[in-house]
Amino acid sequence: xxxxxxxxxxxxxxxxxxxxxxxxxxxxxxxxxxxxxxxxxxxxxxxxxxxxxxxxxxxxxxxxxxxxxxxxxxxxxxxxxxxxxxxxxxxxxxxxxxxxxxxxxxxxxxxxxxxxxxxxxxxxxxxxxxxxxxxxxxxxxxxxxxxxxxxxxxxxxxxxxxxxxxxxxxxxxxxxxxxxxxxxxxxxxxxxxxxxxxxxxxxxxxxxxxxxxxxxxxxxxxxxxxxxxxxxxxxxxxxxxxxxxxx
Amino acid sequence: xxxxxxxxxxxxxxxxxxxxxxxxxxxxxxxxxxxxxxxxxxxxxxxxxxxxxxxxxxx
Numbered sequence: 001x002x003x004x005x006x007x008x009x010x011x012x013x014x015x016x017x018x019x020x021x022x023x024x025x026x027x028x029x030x031x032x033x034x035x036x037x038x039x040x041x042x043x044x045x046x047x048x049x050x051x052x053x054x055x056x057x058x059x060x061x062x063x064x065x066x067x068x069x070x071x072x073x074x075x076x077x078x079x080x081x082x083x084x085x086x087x088x089x090x091x092x093x094x095x096x097x098x099x100x101x102x103x104x105x106x107x108x109x110x111x112x113x114x115x116x117x118x119x120x121x122x123x124x125x126x127x128x129x130x131x132x133x134x135x136x137x138x139x140x141x142x143x144x145x146x147x148x149x150x151x152x153x154x155x156x157x158x159x160x161x162x163x164x165x166x167x168x169x170x171x172x173x174x175x176x177x178x179x180x181x182x183x184x185x186x187x188x189x190x191x192x193x194x195x196x197x198x199x200x201x202x203x204x205x206x207x208x209x210x211x212x213x214x215x216x217x218x219x220x221x222x223x224x225x226x227x228x229x230x231x232x233x234x235x236x237x238x239x240x241x242x243x244x245x246x247x
Numbered sequence: 248x249x250x251x252x253x254x255x256x257x258x259x260x261x262x263x264x265x266x267x268x269x270x271x272x273x274x275x276x277x278x279x280x281x282x283x284x285x286x287x288x289x290x291x292x293x294x295x296x297x298x299x300x301x302x303x304x305x306x
Contacts, residue, residue, distance in 0.1 A: 244287055247290065
């Protein structure tokens with residue numbers, strides 16, 4: 001492979017590439033979501049313990065995974081931006097934060113509506129839930145900090161430092177069900193053990209996870225393109241874009 | 248059909264969860280579209296002539 005990846009580190013070359021990738025990820029996400037929802041809501045049988053309440057798993061687990069995964073990706077871009085002072089990395093970190101916050105919100109919200117019928121409560125100050133709520137505040141904090149600083153390069157550095165500090169929360173969320181007594185169950189899917197759920201449920205959940213993944217990529221790429229135009233406005237390559245000239 | 252939506256009594260919880268998730272995603276997509284539109288317009292108005300900060304553009 002003689003592909004020069006650094007070429008894509010420039011917003012002017014990444015902008016059109018991202019534009020080509022967005023429809024593929026968006027349509028794959030939509031298609032996978034249709035299949036996953038059909039499997040989850042129609043095909044999968046009623047759980048013998050939880051009844052149909054368990055069907056919330058098909059959005060709860062994928063969005064909860066994404067909430068943590070997106071934070072790690074955001075932290076990696078932040079570290080690259082801080083280490084190499086690259087504009088695109090900082091813009092990627094900036095673009096991921098709102099989608100990460102939304103995923104975290106959905107995970108918390110669906111968890112509440114799953115907790116009520118199965119545990120008898122919408123919310124408990126339990127280790128897993130509290131650390132996931134802290135994750136939401138970290139995302140919102142990074143977004144707020146960005147808006148509070150006028151100079152984008154300074155905002156990049158401040159948000160980068162905050163993001164990297166918040167990474168400690170990720171293993172806390174992940175291991176919280178083992179470290180503390182928790183209402184929340186342990187994971188049903190593990191790399192080392194056979195999954196503790198029926199194959200059809202597992203398949204539906206994995207398809208929904210892939211859909212969430214592709215959706216997050218499409219949304220982040222769409223947002224990074226907006227951020228590029230916003231931050232590079234006035235640069236020659238922006239003025240040459242047909243969508244800018246026809247706006 | 249109504250038995251499907253009833254979800255054996257768990258309909259309220261299931262559709263509250265799924266409905267909110269769908270709503271949030273729709274809001275994100277619409278917000279992205281609206282922001283893209285306004286940002287493109289601003290970029291056209293800014294134009295390449297009055298380039299703001301050359302360091303930012305070259306960096």
